[in-house]
Amino acid sequence: MIEFRFVVGDLARTSFAYSPLQEAVYSLRCWRDPARYPHQRPWLRRLAPAFRRQDTEVLTALIAPSLWIPDFLTPRPDRPRPVFAQQLKALGATPPHTLAADFTAAYAGEPLPPVVRAGLADPAALLDRIVRALTAYWEDCLAPDWWPRVHTVLESDLAYRGKVLAEEGAGGLFASLDPRLTWNGEVLTLVKKLDRHPWSEADIEIGGRGLVLVPTLFAVGAHTNIDPVLPPLLCYPARGRATISETPPPATDEALTRLLGASRARILHLLRDPASTTELAHRLAVTPGAVSQHLAILYDAGLLTRARSGRSVRYARSELGERLCGAR
Structure with a gap:
C-alpha cells in the first residue's frame, strides 16, 4: 500500500503532465513482453526492422524482467508538455553515481545484464551510451509516426x-x-x-x-x-490507449456522409475526443492543410468548438455536432 x-x-498544486521520454522508455517494455501490450502489436511489426538496427543490447537492458525501469530514466516532467530533446538533455546530466542504485532497485534481486554490469565500472560512459541509444531509437523508430x-x-x-x-x-x-x-x-x-x-x-x-x-x-x-x-x-x-493502432474509421452513417461528405463525416467521428489539426492529419494519413480546410467548414457550421492548448488549437464536437453524430 x-x-x-x-x-x-x-x-x-496537483497537476497533469505527459512525458515523451517516459513513453519512449516504457515502449521498450513491448519488445521484452509484446503479449502484454496487444494494442501495440501492429506498431511492433512495422517498427521491427528499424528496431533491429538500434543498440538493442543496451535498450533491452533498461527493462528488468519484472518490467520495472530504473527511476533515473523516467524523471518527473518539469512542465505539462515537455519536449523530448530537452528531457534527453536533462537525462544526460544525471549524476552517474545514481545509476548503480537505480538499476539494482529495478532488477530487485535479479542479476543485472552483462552490458549493465560492465558499464557500471564507468557509469558516465554507460549513461552516455544510454542517451545515444535512446536518441537513435526516438529518431528512427518513434518520432516519425508512432509519437504523433x-x-x-x-x-x-x-x-x-x-x-x-x-x-x-x-x-x-x-x-x-x-x-x-x-x-x-x-x-x-x-x-x-x-x-x-x-x-x-x-x-x-x-x-x-x-x-x-x-x-x-x-x-x-x-x-x-x-x-x-x-x-x-x-x-x-491513459484513456483510449487501445486506439493507438486503429485505422481511420469509415464514415458509416450514409445520411451524415451525404450531408457533410466522407472526409468531414470521418473527422467529426474522430472528434469524439478533442484533437489538433496535426493529430487528425496523422490519424487520417492526409496533410494538415487538407484537415484544416475541413475543420474550418465544420467550425463555421457550428459543429465544432475550439480552444488553444499550448501552441496548438484543439477541436471538439459542439453540442450540435454531438447530436448530429448521435451515440456514435
Whole structure:
C-alpha cells in the first residue's frame, strides 16, 4: 500500500503532465513482453526492422524482467508538455553515481545484464551510451509516426481528466485514474493486488512539492517511482490507449456522409475526443492543410468548438455536432 499525504494547498498544486521520454522508455517494455501490450502489436511489426538496427543490447537492458525501469530514466516532467530533446538533455546530466542504485532497485534481486554490469565500472560512459541509444531509437523508430499517434491519445486524456475534475472534483478524478485509488480528502491511497512483484509500503508526504499525474500507454494500473523519496509522481493508464493502432474509421452513417461528405463525416467521428489539426492529419494519413480546410467548414457550421492548448488549437464536437453524430 502506498499513501500520498496531502496538507493544505497540496491539492491545488496537483497537476497533469505527459512525458515523451517516459513513453519512449516504457515502449521498450513491448519488445521484452509484446503479449502484454496487444494494442501495440501492429506498431511492433512495422517498427521491427528499424528496431533491429538500434543498440538493442543496451535498450533491452533498461527493462528488468519484472518490467520495472530504473527511476533515473523516467524523471518527473518539469512542465505539462515537455519536449523530448530537452528531457534527453536533462537525462544526460544525471549524476552517474545514481545509476548503480537505480538499476539494482529495478532488477530487485535479479542479476543485472552483462552490458549493465560492465558499464557500471564507468557509469558516465554507460549513461552516455544510454542517451545515444535512446536518441537513435526516438529518431528512427518513434518520432516519425508512432509519437504523433501517442501524442493524440495523451492530449485527449488530459482534456478528459480536466473535464472530470471540473464536474466531479478531486474524488471523481482520482477514482477515474484507477479503481485501486481511494481518496478521503487528505490521503490518496493506492493498493496493489498481490503478485510476484509486490511493492514496498510507502508513506509519501506531498509537503508542498506538488503531485504530478502522468498518463501513459504502458501501464495496467497506477504506479509511482520505485524510490518514494523522489518528487511525488503518479502514473496511470491513459484513456483510449487501445486506439493507438486503429485505422481511420469509415464514415458509416450514409445520411451524415451525404450531408457533410466522407472526409468531414470521418473527422467529426474522430472528434469524439478533442484533437489538433496535426493529430487528425496523422490519424487520417492526409496533410494538415487538407484537415484544416475541413475543420474550418465544420467550425463555421457550428459543429465544432475550439480552444488553444499550448501552441496548438484543439477541436471538439459542439453540442450540435454531438447530436448530429448521435451515440456514435
